[in-house]
Every structure is written in structure tokens, then in C-alpha cells.
Amino acid sequence: MSDRFHIDTKKSDVLVIGAGGAGARAALAAAMAGAAVTLVSRSPLGQGGLTPSGNGGYHAAMWPGDSPEIHAEDLISMGCYLNDPDLVYTMTSEAPMRAKELAEFGAKVNFNIPPKPAEPQMRFPRSLFCPGREILRTLNGKLRGMSNVTILENHLATRLLVSKGRVVGAVTLGLSDGTIRVCTAKTVVLAAGSLGELYPLTSQEPMGVPTGSTGTGYAMAAWAGAELVDMEEIQFAITPARGPNRGMRCLPWAKMVNAKGEEFVTPGEGPYSDIVARDVWREISEGRGPVIMDLRGELRDTSRKMDPVTELRGKILDDMEAMPWQKPVEVGIGSLYCMGGVRINKDTQTSLPGLFAAGEVSGNVHGGRRVSGNAFPEMIVFGARAGEAASKEALAMLSVPEADQDQVNSEVDYLNTLVEGSKTGSVDHREIRKEVRDIMYKDAHMFRNETDLTAGLQRIDEVKAMLPKLACGQGLIYNLDLVGCIDARAMVTTAGAVLTAALARKESRGAHYRTDYPELSTEVNHTVLRSMDDGWDVRLVPVSPARR
Amino acid sequence: MTYATLEVFRQDASLGIAPHFDIFKVPLDEKDKTTVLEALEYILMNLDSSLGFRRYCCGLQSCNSCLMEIDGKAAPACHTLVEGGRTTRVKPLEGKVARDLIVDK
Ligand SMILES: Cc1cc2nc3c(=O)[nH]c(=O)nc-3n(C[C@H](O)[C@H](O)[C@H](O)COP(=O)(O)OP(=O)(O)OC[C@H]3O[C@@H](n4cnc5c(N)ncnc54)[C@H](O)[C@@H]3O)c2cc1C
């Protein structure tokens, strides 16, 4: 019989789950307001998640003649009017101030905006620049020096705790010390990042290795009863399909040919155009692939200068002779960003009392399309607002609510059974991961239709039925097999949410393209999902009218 | 199909596993080279799910998450190549080994 996990408890005013840009900024805001903060991260601080690979584009309306209103209008029109205008205006209004604040904290932010707008549809240039790793270095440096902040690195949150209709904390699994911690708090900020790993090819796996973007945040929110919004809106992008630079973002204006050597890309599109990505996916999915990208010749310099990360990666990868500017490479379509997510208002409150959400895990800022350089302001603006709102509410409460002991026990038992069941269980999490990714690739990729989505949902149900038989190898310390099981459970839920929302949106809007409903519908609705015992409750909710 | 050979350091005091090396053969697509980090990911996902290494990465040689001793030198696994027909030896950096290639500060 193997060991069981140690159990410990941790009480705080504010519990922050996830330490990417959004979580770190939230933790800092809450700590600066005087709250006792616990920050939980599945990876070591500053590593893991998407922020460390974020290039650094941070859009803010600071060019002469530009304004937060114009910035917001641009984003809403690019988002196909699916954005929540309240969230967009909040973000564009605060983006300049929050960037200056980052600089005051010590981050090297480049305020010299290059004069050309990042995409042709943007009316003004807006690209401030501060790489994700610089943002994290700055925020983490401050957090490490604060006595009211407890940092739990290598801690995976596995489930939110709900008591009397309020979120009162989370169960976390300490990978480094084999300890399950029952973390209770007056308020909880969910900042657990994205879900790119639901797809077999994704820019959320730089260099082909995961970032932990398995969608645990969406799943935990759903299990707790929080609403998810517009989960069908997932942005895809062109990326090398294999080799060490798999997942690296590519530049669609490069020359691309199909198997017959024909060029097929719609001319005149911007660098991050999803129309071009769709062109590529059409060739691949209709059997005219492989699609080969060739960046040799005069394109080489333009594309390398596109962004500093490509440049950085390029230098290193040049040595590996694996770059499209050294030899033609096969490209595919990978997931890049999730526009949908946990439904929030401008104070980052979710539909559940006690639960706040910020960063990529939250939904509705970008509507049907995220414009490049606008995820960083989202993460910083709403990260800060989440920390402020969560600490304000927490500091007005007298005591930390108690967790529901039955719920705690059931999660602790679940985790113990996984490691103890290694001899009896028969399902390997890797089978589930593979199956989920295959479903998402076949049935919920760039082109969707009712038949595929229905088939995908049926397959998800079959996978769900396998979950109770999950088992993993032994060990309480850094047991990646166990982590895989926990991720698998979340992936099944999150994939189910995407498929369900995609089936409910019977139109093509933004990134969501239905071959059976190729037109925009005249009414603009959000898909709003709530997890029920027997599936999802799906509602279509009209988008609130734009301000002014 | 060519194969890269990896000699990977293994140890887990909590499970009574004494230090030793395990040998894995990772298939390489002829056209592609593979990084040490990707090779470890391949081992984890296909050959041995009990392997411990720091898996979440930036892939940019900037987070230091993947630093390990590769053929005797500290190097980022995300930017070091394995090659067909050659053996690469990977060990954790100096420190207290938590599991296999993971050292805790
Ligand atoms: C290659 C690439 C380049 C990009 N470049 C840009 C850019 O230039 N400009 C821009 O605006 N946007 C960019 N983006 C998007 C942007 O990087 C992300 O949207 C943003 O970093 C998300 O921040 P976050 O804090 O919400 O999530 P993340 O940075 O993903 O952080 C999530 C955190 O949660 C932790 N976590 C997850 N689940 C759990 C759990 N269950 N328990 C405990 N911890 C957990 C993770 O370890 C991580 O610390 C880019 C994205 C990619 C993939």
C-alpha cells in the first residue's frame, strides 16, 4: 500500500490561482491593499503558463489623436461586436495608466510606439513593448519581498471549494512536498490561463513542450457553478507543424504553397489575419496539403524583424537549421488564444460570489477575435482590478469562511485513490489526452458543423465514462503521471464546454466558423454555459449595447 | 527511421529508487532534429510516464526552467539538440534531487 498525501490547511484573505501576468498582478494589487495573499502556481514562479513566452506587444491608446474610445471601437469591430463593451472600455481606458504603473514598479517598458499600426484595421499605432518575462520578473520581485504574501510554487489547484453558494477557497496539491493543502480564503481570484493544449498543435506549446495550458481554470470554474461565456471563440494561427520550432508563431505573409505548388492565400490581409489561417486550414483539411512555407530570400529579414521573440528564437534555432528562412517547412494550424472564458463584469466578479477571474481564463473582452497586443493589457488591467476588488471585499469580511468538509474529503479521497489505484485502475491519462485532442482536432477545429460537433460531444461522453478508471504510477513528489490525471479530468470538461458552445452558436462570427451556418446572424448573442449534473445548461444572451 | 539514445538520470528517495541511469531510444523524423526537452516529453508521453522533469517551459532559453546537465555541461534542454545515432547523457543540476531531473532549491 502506498503512502497517502499529507494534509495541511492555509487561510488567507485572498487566494490567487495562477501566477502568470494576471495572477501576479492580482496578487500584488491585493497585497498592496493590505490583504493576506496566497499565490498558487503549478509551476515555479516566473515559469510555465503563457506569459513567459508572450512577445511583449502591449497596446494602449497613447498616440496623438488616439483615445480609449477609438481603441475600444477598433477592438469591438474586430471582435465582430461580440465583446462586452463595458470590459473593452475599461481595458482601453486603463491600459495607458497600468503600463506606466508597470514602469514605476521597475519594468522596462518601451513607450516608443512604432509608427505603423499592428494590423491594417487599427486606426492608430498602439504597440508599447514589454516582454512577458520582464513583466513577471518585475511583479515577482515585488511579491517576493512582501511579508503578507505566501507563494506556493509547484502547487496545482485541483478544485474550487464552494460553501453555501460562495467560493471559499481551493484544494491544492503540492508537487514538491506531497501535501494537499486546503486553502480557504475570503475571496478567490482565478487566473489560471488558457486551454491551448486541448488541440494537438498549439502555439501554447512553444518548442512542442507544454506550458500547462490544459484548461483547468475553466473546468474548476464550471464545476463550482460559474458561468462560462463564448467558449467557442478560439483563435487559431499558422505555425510550423513539426520539428523543434513547432508551435512558434509564423507570419502569414510568407510565401505558402500547397502540395501542387499553388499559392492560395487571400491577398492584402494583415500579419495575424485569421482569414489567411483559414485559407491554410482549408488546404489541409480538404486534402491539398502539406502546406509548405518558404521564408528564404527577401522575406527572411522582414519576418525576422516582425517581433523580437521570433528574432530571439530565430537566432537560437538558426543553429538547429530548423527555421523557415533556412529551408521550407511544413506548417499547420494551431490554437493560439481563447477569447471566451469565465464570465466576468468590469470588476472581474464572476457569476459566483467570492470568485473573481482575470487574464486569458476570463471571457468576453475580445469577442470573436483578439487583436494582437491586447492580451497583455487585458491581463494587467483586469489582473490589477481583480486584486483590488477581491481584497476590498475580503477586507470588509470578518472571518475566513469554513470549507464544506464533505467536499474537501471527496477531493482528498479522489487524489489518494489516483495514486493508490495504480494497481487496479486501467486507464492511462495519456489515452484520454490523446482522445480529447483528436476530438478537438476533428470536430472543433477552424471549420465546424452540427454533425461533427454532435459526434465530438458523443465521444467526449465516452471519454468521460473512462475517467473513474484513471490511475497513475506511484509517488507523491513531482508525480507527472498524477498531474496528467488531474489535467485529463479538466480537459474533458473544458473540451465539452467548447463543443457545446460551438454547437449552440448557429452562425459564423469571428474565429467561430460554421460551414453549415456561414453567415453572421442579425442578433448578436453570447453563449452562456453552466455545468449541471447531467450536462450543460446553455443560454443565448444578447450582447449589451455599446456605450454612447 | 533514426533513433537518438538518451541516458537519463533517475532517482526518487521517497520511493526508495537509488540513483541510476535509464536508457531510452527516441525515434527521430529524418527531416527534423529534436531538442532534449522534446525528447524527454516523448519519453514521458510514450515510454515512461514516471519520469520527472520540469515540463512547463518558455522554449525561449529565458525562464531557466529546463536547465540540466547535458553531456557534462549545464545547458537549457529547450535549446540543446539530440541527434540520431548519438547518445546524450542528461543529469539534474547540483542540488537535492526531488525526482529524477528535478532539483529543489
Ligand atoms: C507565443 C505567444 C505569444 C504571445 N504574445 C503576446 C503579445 O506580444 N502581446 C499580448 O498582448 N499577448 C500575447 N500573447 C498572449 C498572452 O501571452 C496571454 O494571453 C497572457 O500571457 C495570459 O496571461 P495569464 O496570466 O492569463 O495566463 P498564463 O500566463 O498562462 O498564466 C497562468 C498561470 O496559471 C498557472 N496555472 C494554471 N492552472 C493552474 C492550476 N490548476 N493550479 C495552479 N496554477 C495553475 C500556470 O502555471 C501559470 O502560472 C501571446 C501568447 C502566445 C502563446
Ligand code: FES
Ligand atoms: S524552457 Fe525556458 S529556458 Fe528552456
